[in-house]
Amino acid sequence: MDAVIETHELHKHFGSIHAVDGVNLSVKPGEIFGLLGPNGSGKTTLIRLLIGLLKPTSGSVSLLDQEMPNKAILAQVGYMTQASALYEDLTVRENIAFFAELCGGSDKAMMDEIIQLVDLQDRSHSLVRTLSGGLKQRTSLACSLVHSPRLLLMDEPTVGIDPQLRANFWDYFRQLTERGVTLIISSHVMDEAERCNRLGFMRQGRFLAEGSAAELRSQAGTSSLEEAFLCFAEGSIKGGRA
């Protein structure tokens, strides 16, 4: 397999708004690919297009060598939404078990392992309603991991969580890539991006630039990614968007 994700000239228009405007993306197995861009740059729309929740206006998506939309392949894909989407009246464990079952079932050992990974052993029988934001976020991550996906799409997974938990999350992510899982992570926090293998700068539905953090910095001739992003963004404005 060459690429886990492959898109070709992907467009999504909502009326006159071009939320995704011609994206060609190719992500290799075991990579952490970061989608970086300000709010409203089309990150969430792109992720929803990738997973088949949205129908492209034009262009194509394939995940794990399967043309999307494809319900069956979703059993091998994990998805973590921006806000934690959990059943408040169920316990942590019940939530995780529910999503595991939908993706083809899971054994107790796997459940225990995942709960341990996100460090929720002590709260696994608590109702989600009673959890703090950070614990909910961890539960959410566990739900998207429990079926051992080969590809994990995460929409701003570390937004609104404290620095300690953020560091933990990145530990989990690295552990996952060691198992060969491919990760797509969207973020608008530039310092996180350093930890990705490859980055795509997104603005107004397009990729401004693509490459590793070091490559992007040197291309822009700046010392930080933030400056690099601004530099590319300016360039795109000067270059005009006919």
Place this chain on the structure above:
Amino acid sequence: MSIRRVMTLARRVMRQVLRDRRTVGLLVLAPMLILTLGAILFRSELAAIPLGVVNEDQGLTSPIIGDLQLGQRITDELAANKIFSLVELNRDEVDERLSDGSVQGVIIFPEDFSVKFQENRQAVLDLRLEGSNPTRSMTIIARVTEAGMKTLAGLVETGFGMLGSPQTGEREATLPVSVNASYLFAGEEFDMMDFVAPVYVAFLALFFVFLLACVSFLRERTQGTMERLLATPAMRVEVVLGYMLGLGLFALIQVAVILFYTVWALKIHYLGSLGLLFLVIALLAVVGVNLGILASAFARNEFQVLQFIPLVIFPQVLLGGTFWAVSEMPKYLQPFAYIMPVYYANQALRDVMLKGWGLLEIWPNLLMLVGIAGVLILLGALTMRREVA
């Protein structure tokens, strides 16, 4: 206490209400819709009640006045009354026509009707009634009696009163017209509550299950789990069916409790099998779940769910044959009844409870309920596409 702060709050509240255009529209339109429907139904000239007449009366010839065909006279009087549309029948088709609903009652004049009248000074009208609707039975009895009295009064004017006048003292004991009513279904011991109970039960089952489904499905959409569900291999129809089964269980428990309470505690009369009643109500509950799921797509919050009560639930009660028989409603309202699940449930329940009918007779209504549920499941699944796209 600051008036200014109160006004600030009031202004904010008003602004929020005004921003929810649908609520504002509904505040005005929903009461008008309900009132209009009520006015139409209460005021409309009810369609004529089909009344069968079996006239075998041979009449009599009196030396004083000549021929008297009393059966025919009363028939003419009834024909002049707009409340009935008369159908001439033979004696042996009476029950059959009552049973298929083509007549609601039959008045029978036997061969010696006029002769008996002369002998007894009393016209005894044999009335065979369909019986499942006590109000209608009473209307028919009252109107037929009235027509009989009028006819006799007419006889007095033409000088027949001599013949009709009683011998001494008898008159006080008996009225000149008496009705001898018999019932095909149900009968006298069934009261209005017995008539309304089946649909009461149906309505309750539909109403609560509808709200439950609508709110829980709405929550699924608003808390974001719907999006997560759709990003798994689960298909939309599977989600809807899962809801149907999950909530369906509680609906069945509720139905069983309602039914038990109605029959044993409230002592409602019923004829047919309880199991069949349970089946009909359970089917309606399934329809309710799916109606709730479908409706939840058009609500942004719990408040908007409540707004469906005047829009979705009330019209079903008014137009579904709960209090007004659909066949007696104005013609242009009748088509609406046929798209309402409550209408089919009402019919099936009344047929079972009041007529004692079985599966063999009521299956077309059950089939319609199943069909409606199927359509709603598909529509519910389709609205989920709208949600994510």
